[in-house]
């Protein structure tokens with residue numbers, strides 16, 4: 543096989559199955575035939591470059607408004623206090639919660655800003671038919687910061703805080719809130735665009751330059767939809783993985799290439815990203831991160847997450863105590879939301895990741911499809927546990943009425959933020975291809991054991 547032929551292949555990023563790339567998938571979403579993973583980088587229909595470019599620009603404007611104006615204002619006893627995004631960070635920082643402040647600042651401000659700026663840097667030149675300098679570095683930055691942008695979780699945090707505060711004071715929605723709502727929607731649309739798709743544009747542009755075809759003609763070509771075909775082993779009808787075929791798929795740009803046997807560090811020939819047939823020590827890393835998360839989970843639930851002092855009376859609030867308070871005071875929808883985000887999701891994440899590492903360690907081929915679905919679920923819902931951290935940040939900023947009422951963050955806020963970060967890192971470290979390796983190994987064993995078949 544030549545390198546040109548490799549370009550017609552895709553290795554599924556979740557189960558490593560080798561698939562033939564259809565000439566075009568149109569607006570439809572292509573998915574892996576074995577594990578049903580969405581191959582987003584393939585879609586050449588859907589949102590156009592122009593649409594995403596405009597959406598990113600609009601999101602950047604909404605971002606500036608959301609930063610500049612207060613999100614919520616609170617009025618109690620004739621005193622007004624307001625919370626801006628940056629104000630929430632500042633009051634955590636001054637309350638000696640520097641780590642939590644840094645996490646809130648990065649996930650709600652720094653990373654979304656980096657993502658939007660970097661995306662715009664790539665999209666504007668590509669639209670007019672130029673490849674910007676340092677294309678693949680900047681694209682990699684977008685891919686790296688994307689999982690850590692949590693504007694939508696912050697938005698939910700604002701809503702929970704509003705409902706919480708309504709009973710104790712007058713709550714006024716600030717102009718920042720509307721900008722934040724708009725930003726949430728626009729970022730969701732921008733995030734639906736897989737940056738890996740830009741590699742196809744990059745390739746078309748560079749090949750167009752070589753052959754002298756004009757960009758508009760290349761872009762205008764539309765081919766009909768073709769079904770995804772797994773690559774089959776010759777002489778046998780079973781589908782083959784990239785590893786078994788001696789190939790490796792790049793996780794950053796998706797390019798399939800020959801695996802250099804014996805070389806410890808092989809880099810992608812297109813984007814320069816480090817290639818891994820399987821992530822080395824994936825299970826060891828996942829297990830250690832999981833153990834650390836379990837240890838942080840205990841103080842996160844036992845220690846107070848907020849200290850409240852109202853008219854000389856001091857009160858400590860734990861996560862479960864807060865849920866119980868909402869439930870007993872009749873705010874049961876809020877109790878359910880907080881319970882799911884702060885208690886159920888972290889517990890579910892820990893349990894699912896422990897189950898996956900255990901089955902992968904034992905090399906068991908138990909229900910691979912269901913395991914993959916569970917893994918995808920953990921990857922998707924993990925970020926929502928940050929909800930409680932954001933609610934604490936906003937509450938601390940809003941409630942500082944001198945001797946009348948002051949709320950400060952407690953040690954559980956740090957422990958809880960650590961649980962969220964550690965479980966997210968653990969799920970990133972887990973290599974989902976390991977789930978399917980046991981299935982391949984079992985199938986291979988069964989075939990070689992059968993008499994008459996080599």
Ligand SMILES: [Zn+2]
Pocket residue numbers: 554555556557558559574575576577578579
């Ligand atoms: Zn797959």
Ligand SMILES: [Zn+2]
Pocket residue numbers: 792793794795796797810811812813814815
């Ligand atoms: Zn690559």
